[in-house]
Amino acid sequence: MTKEEEEPLSPMARIFQSSGTDYCTVITIGFKTKINSDVVLDDLKQNVSKHPRISSKLPIGLAKDFLFTHPINHTAHWAYDLIGPTGARWIKTEINVEDHVYVQDIDPDEIGDQGDKFVEDYISRLTTLPLDRSRPLWDIHILNVKTSDAEAVGVIRSHHSLGDGMSRMSLIMACTHKTSDPEALPTIPILKRRENVSDGLRDTGWFLRSMVAIYATVRLICNTIVDLLLLLATVLFLKDTETSLKGGAEAESNPRRFSHRIVSLDDIRIIKDVMDMTINDVLLGVTQAALSRYINGAYVKTNEQGGTSTPLLNNISCNIRVRAGVLINLRSEFGIQPLADMMAKESKCRWGNHINIVVLPLSIGLETDPLVYLSKAKSSMDRKKNSLHAPILYSILSFILTVFGAKIGAALFKRVLLSTTACISNVNGPTEEISFHGHPIAYINPSVYGHPQALMIHLQSYADKMVISIAVDSTIIPDPHKLCDEMEESLKSMKTALVEKGLVKM
Structure with missing residues (x-):
């Protein structure tokens, strides 16, 4: 194996695959037709070797082997940490596609109308089966079973160290074509950044522009300092309130259950424009x-068991602390980029895990006006946009990984996740319906498992839809469908409130 064939792991990839950490992604793709497995295999045989990350594996050193066979040996732990930051590299390898594709023999009569449950159970079982580290870290599962949203389902499972959501969505779009034009590749969505205050002051005097720039700089510095101090407190002692959504260290190894709900992207755009x-x-x-309604409902259930029922009252303490780790794309290029650009050397939108996490406080409590949640959300997001929390944390983690090793860096990252309640991610998808070799796609539903939080919320746009994906530790959150219901109902209540105020016509 030549050096040119090897590529070092990025800082976040080293964290995702370090000792005691095993973050994996699951992308469920619903198709409008049954899946021809021969077409999938033929495409993979022709193209998988062209992608260096998908056709590479991680080395399994003697120290790592010894660690798994002798977990209490401290020398092995020390040796593995040395391998992490200095020697962990992607190694190009020969790949046998048949080893990565699983076509399930399913009897439709046996499943009946329980297709959704069958798929959920199948994916949940996958979260208990580790990927084979002796070969590239991905597999595909073909389930020709009818669900409420699709005629068949394909499940793509891969290790998070291979790449983040932007990378995976770029790969999916490179492998598909427009349904309306089978010869054309999907349109790359163009995202525009919102105009900031200084942009609106271009035609004003230099003094006013200077004062605004000074104010913006001071606010950026102050917000960054406060965020970093809160982050340090989170690592050391600041934890979220124990609620019906809060997980713990055991959650990362517990099976996950996945549920999703498809809502109208146009409804979201209407609310966006009006507000x-x-x-x-x-x-x-x-x-x-949605989380406020769910947590309040859990308190109501507790009260009912004690002999008291107060379903219409706000049972949530005003001192409750609920925060989410929100994944942020750190690339200078905004949104999804063409795969060729992401694979090019020295690219500004490089393939990989160019992401980090910001800790975002959530406003939890019942509001009589659902639009209050929107105004509070905008205030929180505007403040986080005026902070360098994410890039500075990325630099800090890179330094820790280089100096102290992947195990220490992963432990600090995990401390942040353990202290918060949920993880939230949002990725933009194709703006029109796409197909994979004549298989029209009904929806794309990504998620993650292996993290210590009991709740993961992933939001994925696709054509005129928004797919809400909920992944939970079922020992803590037994019914993810309930959370999906609350998300859908919350969106409806916000649109209804705008209609009642005369701001939107039905």
Whole structure:
């Protein structure tokens, strides 16, 4: 193996695959037709070797082997940490596609109308089966079973160290074509940054522009300092309130259950335009409203067991602390980029895990006006946009990984996740319906498992839809469908409130 064939792991990739950490992604793709497995295999045989990360594996050194066979041996732990930051590299390898594709023999009569449950159970079992580290860290599962949203389902499982959500969505779009034009590749969504205050002052005097720039700089510095101090407190002692959503260290190894709900992207855009905010602001507002309703319902259930029922009252303490780790894309290029650009050397939108996490406080409590959740969400998001929390934390983690090793860096990262309640991610998808070799796609539903939080919320746009994906530790959150219901109901209540105020016509 030549050196040119090897590529070092990025800082976040080293964290995701370090000792005691095993973060994996699951992308569930619903198709409008049954899946021809021969077409999938033929495409993979032709193209998988062209992608260096998908056709590479991680080395399994003697120290790592010894660590797994002698877990209490401290010398092995020390040796493995040395391998992490200095020697962990992707190694190009020969790949046998048949080893990575699983076609399940399913009897439709046996499943009946329980297709959704069958798929959920199947994916949940996958979260208990580790990927084979002796070969590239991905597999594909073909389930020709009818569900409420699709005629068949394909499940793509891969290790998070291979790449983040932007990377994976770029790969999916490179492998598909427009349904309306089978010869054309999907349109790359163009995202525009919102105009900031200084942009609106271009035609004003230099003194006013200078004062605004000074104010913005001071605010950026102050917000960054406060965020870093809060982050340090989170690592050391500051933890979220124990609620019906809060997980713990055991959650990362417990099986996960996945549920999703498809809502109208047009409804979200209507709310965005009327409230003068971004789609991310609307989604955060909907999430805050849904989690508030869910937590309040859990308190109501507890009261009912004690002989008291107060379903219409706010049973949530005003001192409750609920925070989410929100994944942030650190690339200088905004949104999804073409795969060729992401694979090019020295690219500004490089393939990989160019992400980090910001800790975002959530406003939890019942509001009589659902639009209050939106205004609070916009305020929180605007403040986080005026902070360098994410890039500075990325630099700090890179330094820790280089000096102290992957195990220490991963432990600090995990401390942040253990102290918060949920993880939230949002990725933009294709703007029109796409197909994979004649298989029209009904929806794309990504998620993650292996983290210590009991709740993961992933939001994925696709054509005129928004897919809300909920992944939970079922020992803590037994019914993810309930959370999906609350998300859908919260979105409806916000649109209804705008209609009642005369701001939107049905």
